[in-house]
Amino acid sequence: MRWPWRRQGSGDHLVVSWSAQTLAYVLARSGADGVYEVLKFGVERQGADSMEDFARRLQGLGLKGLDASIMLRPEQYQLLQIDAPAVPAEELRSAARYQIREMLDTHVDDVTLDVMRVGDGQQKGAGHLFVVAATNSVIRGVLGLGDAMHWTVAVIDVLETAQRNLQSALAAHDGRADRANAALVLVDEHQAVLTISANEELFYTRRLELPEGFLAGSWAQGDDAAAGHADSTRSFTPVDEYVPDYSVGGVSYGNDYTDTRTVHTPSVAGGAGEDEKAQRFLVEVQRSLDVWDRSWSSMPLNGVRVYAGERSPELSKWLGTQLGQSVVPMDVKALFPGFEGGAVGDEALCLPLLGVLMRTESRKL
DSSP states (O other), X not given: OOOSOXXXXXXXXXXXXXXXXXXXXXXXXEOTTSOEEEEEEEEEEOTTOOHHHHHHHHHHTTOTTOEEEEEEOGGGOEEEEEEOOSSOGGGHHHHHHHHTTTTOSSOGGGXXXXXXXXXXXXXXXXXEEEEEEEEHHHHHXXXXXXXXXXXXXXXXEEHHHHHHHHHHHHHHHTTOTTSEEEEEEEOSSSEEEEEEEETTXXXXXXXXXXXXXXXXXXXXXXXXXXXXXXXXXXXXXXXXXXXXXXXXXXXXXXXXXOOOSEEOOOOOOTTOOHHHHHHHHHHHHHHHHHHHHHHOTTSOEEEEEEEBTBTHHHHHHHHHHHHTSOEEEOOOTTTSTTOOSSOHHHHHHHHHHHHHHTOOTTOOO
């Protein structure tokens, strides 16, 4: 997404997220070959410090006075999808603001929004828009930290588009930038974000709430259970039986709707096995892939990349067996030398920030 605050900058670039008194940051330098060398990355929590004390701590890390981009975390904004208003491009924002007013969690006058067309304009999704809406208080909060640190804020981005940039770069590295590809990133122990892109554009996104203990649990039982099915990859209830028609805010999308809402996976009752938790998550992933198959039948999915920290290979293997898809770990180290050696939790929070570095400014919103 492209937000109003844009200034020219050069040299080292800082990308941060600032949410729930937690700062995740990546400081990188672009080389002549376009590869970003990560100079440092990490996570700092404000804790009981005042903002002044916290800013001094960040200054001690060498983060003061830099060109910076800010990425909003999913809890800081709503991502909606609407039918594209039949208005000139310069009027899209104002038309979208009117159209989403009943879909927001707050009053429409209290949000800053931006819009982006679904897909690459060559498919039927060209008639839809993604709308990002963040409250003005969230925007003031992240820019307030920027002021305290004397950052020149170049752009405010969101996680889904940053994730799209990463998966698109990996697809291009494999020579398959034009093929539809998915990324499933466990952003923390509570939530995963699924994105599907092609031609460097975002076509589909969905947030999935993880069952309690999923990331620390065992998935082997679910894998063993599937071995007893003749066709374990298609043993789930068809998507029609889940949601025969989507209607959000009075707008009906039928089978073409991309569900960007958070899905609240039911808690597993006491005594239920780890395999049940895993299967609940698996059903929701399969549901999303079914929606993709039905809505974008002309663009079969080329594969899925998965990030789950140090358990990425394990989760990739399990999902590949269960889904009947090509599933591989999302490994970005070849694109970002220096992005290694940090704490596992820090790496998970910092990974999507790398995608903000790879913004393509020529994209039309």
